[in-house]
Amino acid sequence: MTPTEIDIVQRSFAKLRPIQETTAQLLFLRLMEREPSLDNLFRCCDLKEQGGRVMASLGMAVGGLEDLDSLLPVLRDLAVRHVDYGVKPAHYVTFGEALLWTLEIALGDDFDAAARRAWTAFYEVLSSAMMEAAIGEVAQRRRSRRPCALGLQGLPQGFAPALPNAVAGE
Secondary structure, three states: OOHHHHHHHHHHHHHHHHHHHHHHHHHHHHHHHHOHHHHHHHOOOOHHHHHHHHHHHHHHHHHOOOOHHHHHHHHHHHHHHHHHHOOOHHHHHHHHHHHHHHHHHHHHHHOOHHHHHHHHHHHHHHHHHHHHHHHHHHHHHHHHHOOOOOOOOOOOOOOOOOOOHHHHOO
C-alpha cells in the first residue's frame, strides 16, 4: 500500500468509530445476505459482541498498516484461530465484498473512488496474509492426521483398520 492509501484508510476508519456498532450490524447483514451459510458460524455468538470484535480487529489492522512487519504475524495468528471457527478461504472473498459495501453505505460521499481503491488495497493485504496462513494451517493439520507408510501415525488411539481376511492371515 502507498502512504496515501494508508492515510485514506486510517482517516476514513476514524469516521466509523462513532458509528461502529451500526457499521458492524450492516456488515453482518450483508455477510448473511451474500452467504447465508455463514449464519452457522455465528450461532454461538452474540452478534453485537462479535461486531465489536470485528471492528476492533479491523481497527488493529488499520492502525498497524505503517508497520507491516509487526501486523502480519498478528493477522496470521488471527487466521489460524478462524480455521477453528470454520472460516473457509471463500469466506474471505465474501467478507471483502461485504466490507466494501458496508463502507460505501456507512461513509457515504466520503467513500469515493480513491477510498475504494485504498480499502481494496488494504483488504488485499489483510486477506492475502490471512488466507495464506489459514491454508497452511489446514494443510499442516491434514498432514498430521494422514497415516504414514510405516504405520498409523496421527490416527486416533485405538483405531484399527478393517483388514481383508487374506491380509489379516485368517
